[in-house]
Amino acid sequence: MGHPPLALGTMGPQLGFLGILILLAGVGETQPAREPLRPQKVRFQSRNFRNVLHWQPGKALVGATTLYFVQYKMYGQRQWKNKQDCWGIPGLFCDLTNETSDIHEPYYGRVKAASAGVFSGWSMTQRFTSWWETTIDPPVMDITQINGSLLVVLRAPDLPYKDQKRKNISMENYYELVYRVFIINNSLEKEQKVYEGAHRVVKIEVPASGSGYCVVAEIYRPMFDRSSQRSEERCVQIP
Template sequence: MLLLKLLCLAALGQCELPSPTNVTIISLNLEHVLKWDPGPGSPTGTQYRVEYLHFHKNWSPVKMCLKITSPGECDLTEEFRDIFKSYVARVQAFTELEQSTWSKSSFFQPISNTILGPPEVTVSGCGDCLHLQVKPPKGKRMDHFLAYYESEYICEVLSATDGRKFTLRISGQRVIEYLKPATEYCVTVKMYIGINQHAILSNPHCVFTSLPHLNKVPVVLGLFCLVFLLSVMVWGFLFYGYILRSL
C-alpha cells in the first residue's frame, strides 16, 4: 500500500483524499463554529485544516484548526470579529502523503446570518397592566453586538381569555397599560434587528393582571358612619332605659 502511494506521488505530485462534505457555519449569538463531515471513504487518521477569507484579503489559516481529527468542527468566533464583513471558510483533509481539494462554506455575514437566541424575560401583573423587563440573550460576543445596536425587541401579547393579541416594539423594560384586570396574558419576545431574520421567540410567559386597587376612602367613611350609628343607638337605649327607671 505504501509503495502504491509513493508511486502515485511520483507520478502525479500528490494523491487526493476524499474532500470534506456538508461544510457549514453554525452561528448562535455571534459565536460561530464551522462544521463538516468526512468525505466518503476517508481513511482512519485523516486530519483537517481550516482557512478563512474576507474581502480584499488572502486566505488565512486558523491557528487552532490546523490538525483537527474529530469532531469535524472549528471555532471561528475570534476570526469573524467584524460583524459587518462577509466571510467564507474552507476545510481540507490531509494525511502524511495525501491531501484533498478544499471544500468551501457559503458566504457568511455575522450580523445578518447569526441566530439570535431568545431573550431573558420577566413579566409581572400590575393592576390593569403588565410590567415587562427584557434582557438580551447571554453570549461572550453579545456585548460587542450591543456596542453597535441598542437592544430592541418585538413583543407579542396574547389574551388567554378571548385569544386577542397585539404586537409592539420595546426596549429594555416597558409597562403595557390598558389591559383587563384579573385576566391572564401570555407574552413572547424576540430580538429585533432589521437586517437579521433569524431571531428566536422566547417561551410564553403567562401571568394575571392584578385586581384593581381598592379605594380605601369610601370604606373608611362607611366604617366611621357605622360606628357612629351604633354609638347613637347604644346611647339612645341607655337614655331610654334611664327615662323608664325615673318614672
Template sequence: MRGITLSSLCLLMHLLLDEITTILVLEKQVLQDLIKPRKVEFHSLNFNSTLHWQPGRARGARDTVYFVQYKVYGQSTWQNKDDCWGIQNHVCDLTNETSDIQEPYYGRVKATSTGIYSDWSVSCRFTPWQETMIGPPTVTVVHSNKSITLKLRAPRSPYRRKTGSKIPMTKYYDLLYKVFIINNLLDEQHRVLVYEGKDKVIKIEGLRPGVSYCIVAKTYVPMLDHSSAYSSKKCTVLQ
C-alpha cells in the same frame, strides 16, 4: 512456438507496472473524493460564529480527521485554526477570528483518512454583520392587579468592554422589540402583538384577573429585515 524474448518481457513488465500505477492513482483519487468534506458553511448567532461541515460520502471512515483554515476576503494567505487542526468534530469555533464584523471571511476544511488527504472544501463568503442571526431578548415579568410590566434585555455578543462585561447587540444594530401576549384560554398559537418599539420597560394594561397570560418577544433589525426566534415563554396569572 517462439519463446518470449528478454526485451518483450521487459516491455510487458513496464506495461503492467504502468497499469498498476494508474489503478493506484485512480483509487487514491476516489478515496480523496470520498472523504472530502461537504456543505462547509458558517452558522452565526449574536456574532458567535462557527464553521460547520458534513463528512464526505465515506461516512464509515471513523478515523477521519479534519483541518480548518480561514482568511479575510482579498487576502492570499490562509490561516490555520490551531484548535481545529486534526480534529474529529464537524464544527469549529471561529468567533475570535471573525471579530471584525464588517469584513467578509472564508473558511475551508480538508480531511485525511488512512494516509489519504482530500482537497479543500471552501465555504461561501461570510460577513458577520450582515449574516449573523440575532437572538431574542430576555424577558422578565412583573404583574399587578390588571397589568403586566415587562423588562426586556437585549441579547449579548461574545465581545467584551474593557470592564469585562459583554457588549449588547444594540451596540451594533438599531434593534426593535416585538412583544406578543398569549391568552391561555385561547389557542396556544393565538399570539397578539401588543408592542413594537425600542423601550426596555413595557406595561400591558386592561388584562383580566384570574386569567393565565404568557408573554413571548422577538428582536427585529429593520435595516436587514432580520427577525429573531421567539423568546422562551414567561407566564403569569393575574390576581
C-alpha cells in the same frame, strides 16, 4: 512557506498516527488527494456573532478514522492561517469566533480531510460577513405584576466577547432593534400584540382580572426585515 524534510524514520515509537498526520498536513498539497474524502457543505453558522464553521464528511467509506484540518483568512489576504485547535480533529465543526471578530469584514474558511495517510483537497465556504448573516436570539424577558398590570423588561442578547473593560456588549450596539411583545389570554386562547418599538421596559394593562396570561417577545431588525425566534412564554395569573 517552506518546510524542513520530515525524517519520519528517526522519530521513534513516540510519534503515533495522529502526530504523523498533523506533520503531513503541514506538507499539504504534496500528498495524494482523494476526492471522495473531500468535506461537503462547508459553511459558517452564526448566532449572536458566534461564528462556527460546520461541514459534513466526504462520500468515501473508509474504515480508518478521518481527521480534519481547518484554515481561515480575511477577504483580500493571500495567506491562509491554520486554526491550531482544529488541526487534525475528528469533529465536524470548528469555532472561529475569535478569528472572525471584525463583524463588518468578509472571511473565508476551508477544510480538508485525511484518512490512512491520504489527504483530500480543500473545501471552502462562500464569503461570510457576520454583520449580514448572524441570527439573533429572542430577548431575555422579566415580568413583574404591579396593581393588575404587567411590567415587562426586555434585554437584547450579548455578544460572545466583552469590551476592553471586560463588560458585556449588547446587540443594541450594532443594530436598530425593534421589540415586539405579545400577550395571550389563556382562557380565550387569543393572542394580541401589545407593543412594538425600541423601549426595553413595557407596561401592559391587563384587560381582565381573574385570568391567566402568557407573554412572549421577539426582536425585529428593520434593515434586514428579519425577526428572531420568539422567547419562551412567561405566564402569570392575575388575581
